[in-house]
Amino acid sequence: ILNVEQSPQSLHVQEGDSTNFTCSFPSSNFYALHWYRWETAKSPEALFVMTLNGDEKKKGRISATLNTKEGYSYLYIKGSQPEDSATYLCAFSGNFNKFYFGSGTKLNVKP
Amino acid sequence: NAGVTQTPKFQVLKTGQSMTLQCAQDMNHNSMYWYRQDPGMGLRLIYYSASEGTTDKGEVPNGYNVSRLNKREFSLRLESAAPSQTSVYFCASTTSGGAGEQFFGPGTRLTVL
Numbered sequence: 001i002l003n004v005e006q007s008p009q010s011l012h013v014q015e016g017d018s019t020n021f022t023c024s025f026p027s028s029n030f031y032a033l034h035w036y037r038w039e040t041a042k043s044p045e046a047l048f049v050m051t052l053n054g055d056e057k058k059k060g061r062i063s064a065t066l067n068t069k070e071g072y073s074y075l076y077i078k079g080s081q082p083e084d085s086a087t088y089l090c091a092f093s094g095n096f097n098k099f100y101f102g103s104g105t106k107l108n109v110k111p
Numbered sequence: 112n113a114g115v116t117q118t119p120k121f122q123v124l125k126t127g128q129s130m131t132l133q134c135a136q137d138m139n140h141n142s143m144y145w146y147r148q149d150p151g152m153g154l155r156l157i158y159y160s161a162s163e164g165t166t167d168k169g170e171v172p173n174g175y176n177v178s179r180l181n182k183r184e185f186s187l188r189l190e191s192a193a194p195s196q197t198s199v200y201f202c203a204s205t206t207s208g209g210a211g212e213q214f215f216g217p218g219t220r221l222t223v224l
Contacts, residue, residue: 031209043201044154046212089153093209097142097161098169103153 006102020076021105023090027071034091080109115216123222124192132187134202143185147198192223
Protein backbone atom coordinates (compact mmCIF):
# COMPACT_ATOMS: atom_id res chain seq x y z
CA ILE A 1 0.00 0.00 0.00
CA LEU A 2 1.45 3.37 -1.05
CA ASN A 3 1.15 6.56 0.95
CA VAL A 4 -0.23 9.61 -0.86
CA GLU A 5 -0.55 12.63 1.38
CA GLN A 6 -2.33 15.90 0.77
CA SER A 7 -2.04 19.12 2.70
CA PRO A 8 -3.70 21.04 4.07
CA GLN A 9 -6.73 18.93 4.96
CA SER A 10 -9.01 21.96 4.62
CA LEU A 11 -8.68 25.57 3.60
CA HIS A 12 -10.95 28.57 4.02
CA VAL A 13 -10.19 31.59 1.82
CA GLN A 14 -11.91 34.78 0.74
CA GLU A 15 -13.09 35.33 -2.81
CA GLY A 16 -10.19 36.69 -4.85
CA ASP A 17 -7.47 35.00 -2.78
CA SER A 18 -4.97 32.76 -4.51
CA THR A 19 -4.25 29.42 -2.93
CA ASN A 20 -2.24 26.27 -3.38
CA PHE A 21 -2.29 22.68 -2.16
CA THR A 22 0.34 19.97 -1.96
CA CYS A 23 0.28 16.30 -2.91
CA SER A 24 3.19 14.08 -1.80
CA PHE A 25 3.74 10.65 -3.28
CA PRO A 26 6.46 7.97 -3.57
CA SER A 27 9.21 9.02 -5.97
CA SER A 28 9.89 5.44 -7.11
CA ASN A 29 7.92 3.55 -9.77
CA PHE A 30 6.19 6.74 -10.90
CA TYR A 31 3.83 6.52 -13.86
CA ALA A 32 1.33 9.37 -13.56
CA LEU A 33 -0.11 11.88 -11.12
CA HIS A 34 -3.76 12.91 -11.37
CA TRP A 35 -5.73 15.82 -9.91
CA TYR A 36 -9.50 15.61 -9.50
CA ARG A 37 -12.13 18.11 -8.43
CA TRP A 38 -14.96 16.73 -6.32
CA GLU A 39 -18.03 18.80 -5.57
CA THR A 40 -20.42 17.79 -2.81
CA ALA A 41 -23.06 15.26 -3.94
CA LYS A 42 -21.31 14.78 -7.29
CA SER A 43 -18.62 12.47 -8.65
CA PRO A 44 -14.92 13.33 -8.96
CA GLU A 45 -13.99 14.99 -12.25
CA ALA A 46 -10.50 14.95 -13.75
CA LEU A 47 -8.55 18.20 -13.83
CA PHE A 48 -5.08 17.13 -14.90
CA VAL A 49 -3.01 14.06 -15.67
CA MET A 50 0.74 14.60 -15.51
CA THR A 51 3.38 12.08 -16.48
CA LEU A 52 6.70 13.89 -16.92
CA ASN A 53 8.97 15.48 -14.34
CA GLY A 54 8.62 19.25 -14.63
CA ASP A 55 5.17 19.02 -16.24
CA GLU A 56 3.01 22.09 -15.83
CA LYS A 57 -0.68 22.04 -16.74
CA LYS A 58 -3.18 24.88 -16.79
CA LYS A 59 -6.95 25.10 -17.12
CA GLY A 60 -8.33 28.60 -16.70
CA ARG A 61 -7.36 29.86 -13.23
CA ILE A 62 -6.16 26.43 -12.07
CA SER A 63 -2.67 25.13 -12.70
CA ALA A 64 -0.52 22.26 -11.47
CA THR A 65 3.16 21.39 -11.36
CA LEU A 66 4.94 18.08 -10.93
CA ASN A 67 8.27 17.06 -9.40
CA THR A 68 8.69 13.29 -9.70
CA LYS A 69 12.25 13.23 -8.35
CA GLU A 70 11.22 14.58 -4.96
CA GLY A 71 7.70 13.20 -5.08
CA TYR A 72 5.36 16.20 -4.95
CA SER A 73 2.83 18.11 -6.98
CA TYR A 74 1.29 21.52 -6.36
CA LEU A 75 -2.17 22.67 -7.42
CA TYR A 76 -2.65 26.45 -7.67
CA ILE A 77 -5.90 28.40 -7.91
CA LYS A 78 -5.55 32.05 -8.86
CA GLY A 79 -8.25 34.46 -7.70
CA SER A 80 -10.48 31.89 -6.00
CA GLN A 81 -14.22 32.09 -6.66
CA PRO A 82 -17.09 30.59 -4.60
CA GLU A 83 -17.67 28.06 -7.40
CA ASP A 84 -14.14 26.72 -6.77
CA SER A 85 -15.36 25.36 -3.43
CA ALA A 86 -14.84 21.59 -3.61
CA THR A 87 -12.54 18.82 -2.45
CA TYR A 88 -9.40 18.46 -4.57
CA LEU A 89 -8.00 14.96 -4.79
CA CYS A 90 -4.69 13.78 -6.11
CA ALA A 91 -4.03 10.21 -7.23
CA PHE A 92 -0.71 8.48 -7.83
CA SER A 93 -0.39 5.79 -10.45
CA GLY A 94 2.61 3.48 -10.48
CA ASN A 95 2.81 0.33 -12.53
CA PHE A 96 -0.03 -2.17 -12.97
CA ASN A 97 -2.91 0.25 -13.54
CA LYS A 98 -3.51 0.92 -9.84
CA PHE A 99 -4.44 4.32 -8.45
CA TYR A 100 -3.71 5.51 -4.92
CA PHE A 101 -5.70 8.54 -3.79
CA GLY A 102 -4.87 11.07 -1.13
CA SER A 103 -7.56 12.03 1.36
CA GLY A 104 -8.10 15.38 -0.35
CA THR A 105 -7.99 19.09 0.44
CA LYS A 106 -11.40 20.64 1.10
CA LEU A 107 -11.53 24.23 -0.16
CA ASN A 108 -14.19 26.68 0.96
CA VAL A 109 -14.24 30.07 -0.77
CA LYS A 110 -16.29 32.74 0.99
CA PRO A 111 -17.93 35.48 -1.08
CA ASN B 112 -23.43 8.99 -24.06
CA ALA B 113 -24.42 8.05 -20.51
CA GLY B 114 -20.76 7.73 -19.40
CA VAL B 115 -20.50 5.52 -16.31
CA THR B 116 -23.73 4.34 -14.72
CA GLN B 117 -24.22 2.58 -11.39
CA THR B 118 -27.17 0.80 -9.85
CA PRO B 119 -28.61 1.04 -7.31
CA LYS B 120 -28.10 4.60 -6.02
CA PHE B 121 -29.02 3.68 -2.44
CA GLN B 122 -29.24 0.38 -0.59
CA VAL B 123 -29.82 -0.72 2.99
CA LEU B 124 -28.81 -4.25 3.95
CA LYS B 125 -28.90 -6.27 7.12
CA THR B 126 -25.71 -7.92 8.36
CA GLY B 127 -25.15 -11.19 6.47
CA GLN B 128 -27.21 -10.29 3.41
CA SER B 129 -25.65 -10.32 -0.02
CA MET B 130 -25.96 -7.96 -2.94
CA THR B 131 -24.36 -7.00 -6.24
CA LEU B 132 -23.54 -3.46 -7.30
CA GLN B 133 -23.72 -2.97 -11.04
CA CYS B 134 -21.53 -0.69 -13.15
CA ALA B 135 -21.57 -0.07 -16.89
CA GLN B 136 -19.70 2.31 -19.20
CA ASP B 137 -20.39 3.20 -22.80
CA MET B 138 -17.05 4.86 -23.63
CA ASN B 139 -15.32 1.70 -24.88
CA HIS B 140 -12.81 1.92 -22.00
CA ASN B 141 -10.52 -1.00 -21.29
CA SER B 142 -9.97 -0.51 -17.56
CA MET B 143 -12.60 -0.37 -14.83
CA TYR B 144 -12.34 0.18 -11.08
CA TRP B 145 -14.31 -0.10 -7.87
CA TYR B 146 -13.58 2.29 -4.98
CA ARG B 147 -15.07 2.91 -1.59
CA GLN B 148 -15.17 6.33 0.01
CA ASP B 149 -15.21 6.73 3.77
CA PRO B 150 -15.06 10.00 5.72
CA GLY B 151 -11.54 11.38 5.97
CA MET B 152 -10.05 8.56 3.89
CA GLY B 153 -10.41 9.63 0.29
CA LEU B 154 -11.01 6.88 -2.27
CA ARG B 155 -9.64 3.40 -1.67
CA LEU B 156 -9.34 0.88 -4.46
CA ILE B 157 -11.22 -2.37 -3.88
CA TYR B 158 -10.71 -4.22 -7.17
CA TYR B 159 -9.88 -3.29 -10.71
CA SER B 160 -9.99 -4.82 -14.16
CA ALA B 161 -7.21 -3.70 -16.49
CA SER B 162 -8.94 -5.29 -19.47
CA GLU B 163 -11.82 -7.58 -20.31
CA GLY B 164 -11.22 -10.99 -18.77
CA THR B 165 -8.83 -9.84 -16.01
CA THR B 166 -9.40 -8.69 -12.44
CA ASP B 167 -6.97 -7.80 -9.65
CA LYS B 168 -7.11 -6.85 -6.00
CA GLY B 169 -6.71 -3.30 -4.84
CA GLU B 170 -5.98 -1.97 -1.36
CA VAL B 171 -9.09 -3.24 0.43
CA PRO B 172 -10.45 -6.38 -1.35
CA ASN B 173 -11.52 -8.43 1.69
CA GLY B 174 -15.24 -9.17 1.76
CA TYR B 175 -15.76 -8.38 -1.93
CA ASN B 176 -15.76 -10.20 -5.24
CA VAL B 177 -15.93 -8.80 -8.76
CA SER B 178 -16.89 -9.91 -12.24
CA ARG B 179 -15.89 -8.28 -15.50
CA LEU B 180 -18.88 -9.53 -17.45
CA ASN B 181 -17.81 -7.96 -20.75
CA LYS B 182 -15.99 -4.81 -21.83
CA ARG B 183 -18.87 -2.59 -20.69
CA GLU B 184 -19.82 -4.09 -17.33
CA PHE B 185 -17.99 -4.60 -14.03
CA SER B 186 -19.94 -5.76 -10.99
CA LEU B 187 -19.03 -5.79 -7.29
CA ARG B 188 -20.51 -8.42 -4.99
CA LEU B 189 -20.79 -8.45 -1.23
CA GLU B 190 -21.37 -12.07 -0.22
CA SER B 191 -22.10 -11.47 3.46
CA ALA B 192 -22.44 -7.79 4.25
CA ALA B 193 -20.91 -6.38 7.45
CA PRO B 194 -21.43 -2.96 9.11
CA SER B 195 -17.80 -2.13 8.22
CA GLN B 196 -18.86 -2.17 4.57
CA THR B 197 -21.15 0.80 5.07
CA SER B 198 -19.72 3.28 2.60
CA VAL B 199 -20.20 5.09 -0.69
CA TYR B 200 -19.06 2.97 -3.62
CA PHE B 201 -17.81 4.49 -6.87
CA CYS B 202 -17.15 2.77 -10.14
CA ALA B 203 -14.73 4.35 -12.62
CA SER B 204 -13.31 3.61 -16.04
CA THR B 205 -10.38 4.77 -18.12
CA THR B 206 -9.07 4.05 -21.56
CA SER B 207 -5.36 4.12 -20.84
CA GLY B 208 -4.72 2.47 -17.49
CA GLY B 209 -2.59 4.55 -15.15
CA ALA B 210 -2.10 7.51 -17.50
CA GLY B 211 -5.71 7.95 -18.54
CA GLU B 212 -8.13 10.20 -16.71
CA GLN B 213 -10.77 8.27 -14.84
CA PHE B 214 -14.48 8.84 -15.38
CA PHE B 215 -16.59 8.16 -12.32
CA GLY B 216 -20.13 6.94 -11.88
CA PRO B 217 -22.60 8.71 -9.56
CA GLY B 218 -21.92 6.38 -6.63
CA THR B 219 -23.95 3.91 -4.56
CA ARG B 220 -24.61 4.75 -0.92
CA LEU B 221 -24.73 1.48 1.02
CA THR B 222 -25.74 1.11 4.65
CA VAL B 223 -25.32 -2.20 6.47
CA LEU B 224 -27.27 -2.48 9.70
